[in-house]
Amino acid sequence: MRNLLVAGNWKMNGSGAANSALVEAVVAGRPAASSVELLVCPPFPYLAAVAAALKGSGITLGAQTVSEYDKGAYTGEVSAAMLRDIGCDAVIVGHSERRALYGETSEAVAAKFAAALAAGLLPILCVGETLTDREAGNTEAVVDEQLDAVLNTAGADGIRQAVIAYEPVWAIGTGKTASPEQAQEVHRHIRSRIAGYDAGVAAAVQILYGGSVKGDNAEGLFSMPDIDGGLIGGASLKADDFLAIAEAATRVRGS
Ligand code: PEP
Secondary structure, three states: OOOEEEEEEOOOOOOHHHHHHHHHHHHHHOOOOOOEEEEEEOOHHHHHHHHHHHOOOOOEEEEOOOOOOOOOOOOOOOOHHHHHHOOOOEEEEOOHHHHHHOOOOHHHHHHHHHHHHHOOOEEEEEEOOOHHHHHOOOHHHHHHHHHHHHHHHHHHHHHHOOEEEEOOHHHOOOOOOOOHHHHHHHHHHHHHHHHOOOHHHHHHOOEEEEOOOOOOOHHHHHOOOOOOEEEEOHHHOOHHHHHHHHHHHHHHHOO
16 A cells, blocks of 8 residues: 655745744644655755754655756756755656746656656656646646656656656646546546556556645545645645645544
């Protein structure tokens, strides 16, 4: 049985003081269940401080994006090795905000995925369709294109060392959550697409759902057979809200 993972993406929020208070409260209130894993992704400037606060907690530290390049004249970019160096173990790649606002193509996302893996970081690969895609009946085609860019470069072996996050763009930050059944349908599709490359990897990989997950809808989502936790945006910014989601995960997969 796969563990559930509850991952918080803090995006560009907080301050030194606020983020220290947030991480301390998350550490203090984390569930004891070993089958529920927690991960937080603060903004770059706070990674080192949060790494120190997480020491010994069992909570994983992730960044929100990474350069596809190793080093050099890439002003403003941060390499995977640098993230490792300051204590990160994971990184989000291909978040829809990066794709939409910063023009990251699926090829660029695949290169970032490869850079993360090469440095020993766990990539959290985000895929998901817009409302226009969904209404046109293109959900699976869009998700396949995003997934295949990585599968065709890193292979199933790459996915073995990664986490997938299905995040319908229309559900991110909108308060509109995909129903558990809607999300499950796409999660099942993603798992079967990966199974086309390697059935063992498909069975083992954690596939998170993201998009307006809250304490009161998490249990329904996490109870679905192919949903292995959540990538949480807005509700990860308040410890109580984030911990309520972790508690929901514990109810589903406690111990
Ligand atoms: C996200 O941005 O990854 C996300 C899921 O945001 P929210 O939970 O706020 O919808």
